[in-house]
Amino acid sequence: MPHVDTDTPPDSLTVFAGFHRIAAGPRAEVIAQLRSRTDSQPLFVFDDTTGEPIDLDLRDDALPHATAPEPPTRTVGRPKLGVVAREVTLLPRHWDWLNRQPGGASVALRKLVEDARKVNAERDTVRASRETAYRFMSAIAGHLPDFEEASRALFAGEQVRFEGLVAGWPQDVKAHLARLSANAWVVA
Structure with missing residues (x-):
């Protein structure tokens, strides 16, 4: 089946007033459109990526403000490569098999996950x-x-x-x- 690209950016929202779509697009644009409304009709805001209804705060003070970045914390894994260490629970026979694979358990698990992602x-x-x-x-x-x-x-x-x-x-x-x-x- 060909993948239909719906061109949905990750922060895309759609807003309904009743059953009428009144705004859609990136979060910042939707907020600007909604702030210019003068009616008090209840609005239903949906995240286009998940389909879930969300609460959207339209107050000026609700917008994120630039703050000084926090110093980076030292993490386990290889953060520069995007690798995050997490815990995986397996049976001893699974660990034995993984440890016998070329590159060890981490490499074998990454290959298995990538293969499964492609297949599925x-x-x-x-x-x-x-x-x-x-x-x-x-x-x-x-x-x-x-x-x-x-x-x-x-x-x-x-x-x-x-x-x-x-x-x-x-x-x-x-x-x-x-x-x-x-x-x-x-x-x-």
């Missing part, structure tokens, strides 16, 4: 897209008709059925849901 990349992309779409639709459309059946269709990978079930939902909700679920469908 498509499945991980599909799963992540489904979970992101589900979080969004649960928060904004959980009470709409056919929500439960649409959720089942989403996780079953039944795109045509899913699209039919959400066809009667508000246009902006459907459009955002289509964007979030773009990678949720397995192409045979």
Whole structure:
């Protein structure tokens, strides 16, 4: 299955007022758009990467201010390479096997993880897209008709059925849901 690039930057947000999308884009731009609003309609802000609703503080004093950087702390691992030491619990036979591998346990584990990431990349992309779409639709459309059946269709990978079930939902909700679920469908 080809990966559909949804061009979602890591800090991208989408804001709804009721079922109408009123703002979308990078966090700073969304905050600026929302500060210029004069109405008091409740807003629902979603993280586009996770689909989760978030609280967004629009006060001027809520913005991060530049502060002096803290001195770096000495950590275990190879921080310059991005290596962070963590604990892994394995059975003795697993440690024995890892220690017999060329380069030792760390090299063997990194190779195993990289191989698994490559082999499972498509499945991980599909799963992540489904979970992101589900979080969004649960928060904004959980009470709409056919929500439960649409959720089942989403996780079953039944795109045509899913699209039919959400066809009667508000246009902006459907459009955002289509964007979030773009990678949720397995192409045979």
